Amino acid sequence: MKLQHAIEKLGAKKSIATASQIAEDLNIRWDGGVAVVFSAIAGDLERVPRNIGGKNDNESSAIRKWLLKYQAGKDGRASQRKSNLPGTVSDPVIEKIIGSRISGLTEKDLNKIQYAHRLAMSAENILGLMLEEYLAVSLEFHGWHCAWGETVKSVDFVHEDGRLLQVKNRSNSENSSSSTVRNGTQIEKWFRIKADRIEYMWSSLNEICGTIELSEDSFVDFVQTTLKNNPACLSVEQENPWADL
Known part of the structure; x- marks a missing residue:
């Protein structure tokens, strides 16, 4: 199930409640920016990323993937990341x-x-x-x-x-x-x-x-x-x- 379908099926209010509970389970602070950002997609399906969720996901697991993607992005911010070396060689x-x-x-x-x-x-x-x-x-x-x-x-x-x-x-x-x-x-x-x-x-x-x-x-x-x-x-x-x- 794609995340867009999951939110559409649950509705905005229940999607937000589900995300809040999963965030707590993942030790992601819900009352920070994540609540504001998730509410933006819960209230407008056009803003939902299309690349989250798959055929083996249900509503909860699709929302969980969104939360993990959000947290990974935050954890990979410039002040915290270790960038990889270039993966290609120069053309002589x-x-x-x-x-x-x-x-x-x-x-x-x-x-x-x-x-x-x-x-x-x-x-x-x-x-x-x-x-x-x-x-x-x-x-x-x-x-x-x-x-x-x-x-x-x-x-x-x-x-x-x-x-x-x-x-x-x-x-x-x-x-x-x-x-x-x-x-x-x-x-x-x-x-x-x-x-x-x-x-x-x-x-x-x-x-x-x-x-x-x-x-x-x-x-x-x-x-x-x-x-x-x-x-x-x-x-x-x-x-x-x-x-x-």
Whole structure:
């Protein structure tokens, strides 16, 4: 049974009661953000993730899988995670392409460029997690709770009053404006930085969330503090020539 079918069969009120009991059994604190986030999908089936639940699940086990997915997402946040090393090797022809265009580069230079690129890609891989946790920490006081683990379809944060927010790091056509879901609630959409120039959009997020403290300086400080306290968040290959700097 898919989670959407489970909630539809139980109804919103009974689904929430069931989730509350299962959360207690799993030692997941229900009166935190999880209650707010689950209520968002219990009240609107269009927000239920489609990839939770299978043919062997009943109502309770499908809801249990949602709770475990939420908790796994929260436990894997940037400040707590240990990122894996890249699972692929660099293609040797990349160095040949760069070396052919910029002939003054030595073999050592080209090797360092390759590893710098891999390091930058690893940083990009955790950027979304950094942004998500920064907002989770900063916005909880204002009633916004993170939908950890992609547990609400197309939504990253849920407010205690039912408002919904989708967050992206860079501008794109997918979240350029608000959209209305079936129950009439607006999904507010925000991106941090424009893709074609360095222009940050924190003022618009402060307006959406009723805050004044969100800023790029504050986000950068959060990133630096998180990596200082948890260096394993950014994986660095042992053979990377930049590793010992």
